[in-house]
Amino acid sequence: MTLYYSLVFLLLMAEMALFMVLILPLPFTIKRKLFTFISENPIVAKLQYGLKITFIFILILFIDSVNRVYRVQVELSQAAEGSNAGQIMGHERLEVQARKFYSQRNMYLCGFTLFLSLILNRTYIMILDVLRLEERVKKYEGTTDKNSKDSAKLAEAGGAGEIARLKREISKRDQDIETLKKQASGLHKEYNDLTDRISQQDSTVKKDR
Incomplete structure (x- = not known):
């Protein structure tokens, strides 16, 4: 087995071990801390990339x-259908069969x-959803422990799309607020100008009297 296929085999073994860790019946608190660590650790994020x-x-x-x-x-197939089909039973046939075996092995690997x-990937997402639902049930039952901060971070890790949508809405609201501030500033300026004009008119009327 060549070096890169050996590395693929090691990666397959690591995936199997990780899958066994994911499906272990761990307590809720330990599992929540484990998945919070996986979702927040920058080294794990770089490793995933x-x-x-x-x-x-x-x-x-x-x-x-x-x-x-x-x-x-x-x-x-071409050798079996050819005119020298009887001659392929020797060393050449063994070589072709070996090549076929290695190619199939690499394909399956x-x-x-x-x-x-x-x-x-799918199992990780499903476990995040289950942990988030279990935390919600505990919160409804009034049995949320001191690690609610970790569970909130875990929920954020599972709902990145919802967070992005909320950020877009907040940005849109901020733009609307800035527009309203500009309009209010313009109205305030016009009010001051109008007040100055009225004051000037009053002073002129008083002088005429």
């Missing part, structure tokens, strides 16, 4: 291995690694 790039390369390896399996299969990454 690096893994996304790694999975792109694994996808390229998967496509290449599928292509190799297809080419070996075509080569076997990369495919299962990519598939398990999708399962891990």
